[in-house]
Amino acid sequence: MTFHVTEAFRSVTLGMRSFEAARDKALRLVGPVDRSETVPLDLALGRVLAETVVAPRDLPAFDQAAMDGYAVRLADVATAPLRIDGVTRAGDAPARLAPNCAHRIMTGASLPAGADAVIPYEQATIVGEGVAIADTPRSGGNVRRAGEDIARGQTVLPKGRVLAWPDIAALAALGIGAVRVVAPVRIAVLTTGAELRDAGETLPMAAIYDSNGPMLAALLTGRSVEVTKATVGDDYGALVERLAAAGSHCDLVITSAGMSSGDRDLVRGALAAAGGAIAVSAVSMKPGKPLALGTIGRAAFVGLPGNPQAAAFSALAFIRPMIAALSGRPPSAPIMARYMFADGRRTEKTELIPVRLEAESEQLVARRVGQPGSHRLMPLLAANAVAIVPAADTPLEDGDRLEVLPFHDPEFQGAPPCPAR
Ligand SMILES: Nc1nc2c(c(=O)[nH]1)N[C@H]1C(S)=C(S)[C@@H](COP(=O)(O)OP(=O)(O)OC[C@H]3O[C@@H](n4cnc5c(N)ncnc54)[C@H](O)[C@@H]3O)O[C@H]1N2
Numbered sequence: 001m002t003f004h005v006t007e008a009f010r011s012v013t014l015g016m017r018s019f020e021a022a023r024d025k026a027l028r029l030v031g032p033v034d035r036s037e038t039v040p041l042d043l044a045l046g047r048v049l050a051e052t053v054v055a056p057r058d059l060p061a062f063d064q065a066a067m068d069g070y071a072v073r074l075a076d077v078a079t080a081p082l083r084i085d086g087v088t089r090a091g092d093a094p095a096r097l098a099p100n101c102a103h104r105i106m107t108g109a110s111l112p113a114g115a116d117a118v119i120p121y122e123q124a125t126i127v128g129e130g131v132a133i134a135d136t137p138r139s140g141g142n143v144r145r146a147g148e149d150i151a152r153g154q155t156v157l158p159k160g161r162v163l164a165w166p167d168i169a170a171l172a173a174l175g176i177g178a179v180r181v182v183a184p185v186r187i188a189v190l191t192t193g194a195e196l197r198d199a200g201e202t203l204p205m206a207a208i209y210d211s212n213g214p215m216l217a218a219l220l221t222g223r224s225v226e227v228t229k230a231t232v233g234d235d236y237g238a239l240v241e242r243l244a245a246a247g248s249h250c251d252l253v254i255t256s257a258g259m260s261s262g263d264r265d266l267v268r269g270a271l272a273a274a275g276g277a278i279a280v281s282a283v284s285m286k287p288g289k290p291l292a293l294g295t296i297g298r299a300a301f302v303g304l305p306g307n308p309q310a311a312a313f314s315a316l317a318f319i320r321p322m323i324a325a326l327s328g329r330p331p332s333a334p335i336m337a338r339y340m341f342a343d344g345r346r347t348e349k350t351e352l353i354p355v356r357l358e359a360e361s362e363q364l365v366a367r368r369v370g371q372p373g374s375h376r377l378m379p380l381l382a383a384n385a386v387a388i389v390p391a392a393d394t395p396l397e398d399g400d401r402l403e404v405l406p407f408h409d410p411e412f413q414g415a416p417p418c419p420a421r
């Protein structure tokens with residue numbers, strides 16, 4: 001029996017793009033999803049705002065005391081001691097300050113009408129039924145004015161903001177109990193390969209446990225992302241069906257393996273049969289050369305090579321930025337680090353290298369970790385980032401700066417908490 005390098009694979013490598021051109025193209029395949037939903041504040045953390053939030057009221061909502069003490073009228077202070085005409089605690093209805101009086105007041109309580117400063121207890125002395133004040137206060141002293149923090153009508157949070165804990169605090173303070181956020185980006189991960197078994201299944205000789213499926217689901221999931229995953233084996237018909245179905249209801253369809261020139265590398269053909277199209281058929285990078293980008297139905301398509309490092313690094317470099325764009329987030333600025341593993345080699349392709357990123361002398365330093373080989377998982381356990389070493393005619397030197405992609409990204413960590421019961 002004779003085997004041939006197929007014409008199909010020749011065309012794959014002919015359509016190869018540079019790493020940079022492929023990254024640009026990946027972002028041009030996606031746009032913000034046009035679905036949104038309203039969620040209660042306790043489920044809003046990490047979600048992306050679908051509309052700008054404008055303050056519906058002033059914060060503080062009313063003039064109030066900033067200290068426990070006495071509310072006074074400045075003009076009256078010289079006539080001290082002042083009679084105490086009452087008390088207002090936080091939550092009490094606003095009072096009115098009687099002439100030549102002081103009014104006991106607690107922090108956060110409404111300032112009585114007519115008062116223009118608050119004297120802390122420490123600066124006042126009780127004299128009989130009244131209170132004497134040592135120094136003349138300044139107008140507005142120890143008073144929080146209505147709207148001084150946030151004014152009604154002011155833009156508080158812009159559309160596209162990823163809601164963090166301070167945002168939740170501001171929304172809650174403004175009495176906003178629910179927000180409109182971008183609906184989760186829907187992602188399908190289809191792992192292909194006859195050799196794959198799930199953990200818990202018995203493993204026949206030459207079979208392997210699927211690690212790319214669980215890895216990609218963990219690497220790509222986030223509060224604004226819904227990942228569904230399925231293993232398709234090497235059944236061409238099933239793959240065509242799954243691709244078409246995922247393309248009709250997802251925003252992004254990702255396959256793992258089956259991208260190269262092996263006898264059972266079915267993904268490219270199945271994508272075409274399902275009505276999809278390839279826009280980038282290979283990328284000049286290592287690992288991950290057989291990566292493909294395209295479209296299927298209404299979704300963008302990414303075909304990841306099967307080797308675990310090729311799949312992981314391509315997901316970090318291409319898919320996470322695509323998800324950010326799909327969820328309406330502005331692109332994040334590149335993170336640069338000092339390269340500390342120069343080996344004098346010229347890099348013909350962009351190389352993606354597992355590194356340990358550490359802050360040293362106020363700068364980030366990246367050091368290579370682990371043995372070479374894109375099938376290995378141990379280097380990923382030791383690393384916390386991947387370094388992008390660009391193709392270059394002259395080798396990089398230790399201390400040169402290059403882009404790194406940290407593994408940990410707060411936008412990609414787990415599902416939202418369960419709502420309170
Ligand atoms: N003649 C050539 N052979 C290969 C080339 C090439 O250019 N010419 N490229 C190599 C590169 S680079 C890579 S990467 C792989 C990519 O191949 P595929 O995308 O077709 O993936 P497979 O061959 O199906 O699998 C590769 C490797 O990964 C393992 N794998 C697959 N799925 C999973 C999974 N879900 N979990 C864990 N491991 C998985 C699979 O068993 C293989 O060991 O091709 C090279 N060959």
Ligand code: MOO
Nearest residue numbers: 287288307310374
């Ligand atoms: O992408 Mo492959 O992992 O270079 O072997």
